[in-house]
Amino acid sequence: xxxVINYPHPTLRHRSKxxxxxxxxxxxxxxxxxxxxxxxxxxxxxANQVDLPYRLFVMNPTGxxxxxxxxxxxxxPVLSRHRGSQEDEEGCLSIPEVxxxxxxAAKVVLDGFGLDGRPIHLQxxxxxxxxxxxxxxxxxxxxxxxxxxxxxxAEVKPALEELELEFRSRRSAGEIPDDETIHxxxxxxxxxxxxxxxxxx
Numbered sequence: 229x230x231x232v233i234n235y236p237h238p239t240l241r242h243r244s245k246x247x248x249x250x251x252x253x254x255x256x257x258x259x260x261x262x263x264x265x266x267x268x269x270x271x272x273x274x275a276n277q278v279d280l281p282y283r284l285f286v287m288n289p290t291g292x293x294x295x296x297x298x299x300x301x302x303x304x305p306v307l308s309r310h311r312g313s314q315e316d317e318e319g320c321l322s323i324p325e326v327x328x329x330x331x332x333a334a335k336v337v338l339d340g341f342g343l344d345g346r347p348i349h350l351q352x353x354x355x356x357x358x359x360x361x362x363x364x365x366x367x368x369x370x371x372x373x374x375x376x377x378x379x380x381x382a383e384v385k386p387a388l389e390e391l392e393l394e395f396r397s398r399r400s401a402g403e404i405p406d407d408e409t410i411h412x413x414x415x416x417x418x419x420x421x422x423x424x425x426x427x428x429x
Contacts, residue, residue, distance in 0.1 A: 230257060230278040234394070234395065236395055238407050238411070240277065243367070243368055244274075245283060249421045250343060258286060258301050262286050262288075262301075270291065271289050272286065274363045277322045284303045284305070285366065286299070286301045286302075287299075300350075301343055305348075308336070310333035310335070312335055314332055315332075317330075318358070322371075323371065326373070328372070329376075331375070332362075338350045
């Protein structure tokens, strides 16, 4: 069973690898990601938030599990054509109880692939654009707190320090593996589905 990992877990800083193979396990994980997203009352969830090293995320800007037509699972997402600017408050399922204003592009184009292998090409704006940018940041190991102005970051620093203390406590209790074990596991998962294409000699 997948679980949402919290800051400062090292997988949240892992730059995810592009998927080159989709299998039944990956499909099950994506279904679990949607379930976790709704359980935590979120609108998006990236793979490294559930300790997976793949370039994929799920989102539903409505946050409503009944609105299946708004669900989107994107493999190997790419954002382009950033237009405009908007500032709004953001939070993150991996940084619970922390919210702060973040400046994002008002409009973006999202490209990627669905689970069926078909290309995804969407022009997003407003809140949906913000969600996609937030999740793509995750896949590059970037957290929304990295985009905060110094004053906003100072305001949330006590909450971040509490999360850091909790993380160290859980690791000391053996609930979270050491960094070497985590990185080894991520590398093994990458080898299963992120193999580099064979070059023809």
